[in-house]
Amino acid sequence: MxxxxxxxxxxxxxxxxxxxxxxxxxxxxxxxxxxxxxxxxxxxxxxxxxxxxxxxxxxxxxxxxxERKTIWLHISGTGQIRVVEHLLAASSRTKPQVMSAGLAQLLAGSTIWPGMLFLRLRLESGKTRTIPVLSDSVSEDTFRALSVACRWLISHNTAKARMLEK
The missing domain is CATH 1.20.5 (Single alpha-helices involved in coiled-coils or other helix-helix interfaces)
Incomplete structure (x- = not known):
């Protein structure tokens, strides 16, 4: 999958x-x-x-x-999360200014509800960042895909933790 x-x-x-x-x-x-x-x-x-x-x-x-910034969140097919924080440019012809970018890990305290996601991410720097994703933050299809991907990541991380305990 x-x-x-x-x-x-x-x-x-x-x-x-x-x-x-x-x-x-x-x-x-x-x-x-x-x-x-x-x-x-x-x-x-x-x-x-x-x-x-x-x-x-x-x-x-x-x-x-x-704290109101636009964030690009990329989740790869292997479950790697990349977070890019940027400011939108004043005109549509110029490129957006990237403020920070890096890899992140989805933490267990993330909240995934049908109309709202609060994603707790641990960034490469060690800081914890919470990203609120409400239904008006992204399109309906993107919200659904992001919700499914986060649920998969949580279940995958839980299965890995169980394997390490044995």
Whole structure:
């Protein structure tokens, strides 16, 4: 069975929308706590709590926005994974700028659901990277092929681990 897949994974708009809504809820919770917190708290403590919530929401949103990159994920027929992170060029005539590339290994903590994949990869550098793949990140056919390939890799890695234990 050949599991070769090549996927161009774009940042998910749905994930950005959900994250933005969660950050807005945290910021509004801070403001509401500032206004309606029981009278035992002083106003400076209430304002400090509200500012902490607003700053935490802002930092979380900026972190998510900074991590939005397009990723090319190539899985060979033998199960080797190559990850290429790039920025799209401003015009369609110029080539995209490659930021980093390298081999990766699919880790056991990856989540594979019918409409969402969270792929935990260990890169060559030793860092762990989680790549969210939602249904709006790739085409339907690519999503299905990527899901099948990742399931095959997980089962193949599990079978290898069992062989090594014996």
């Amino acid at each position: 050949s599991i070769a897949v090549s996927a161009d994974i774009k940042p998910s708009r749905l994930l950005l929308l959900v994250t933005g809504f969660a950050c807005l809820c945290v910021a509004l919770t801070g403001v509401l706590l500032c206004v309606w917190l029981p009278g035992s708290w002083s106003w400076p403590a209430r304002i400090a709590l509200a500012l902490a919530c607003i700053i935490a929401a802002g930092v979380a949103l900026l972190t998510v926005l900074r």
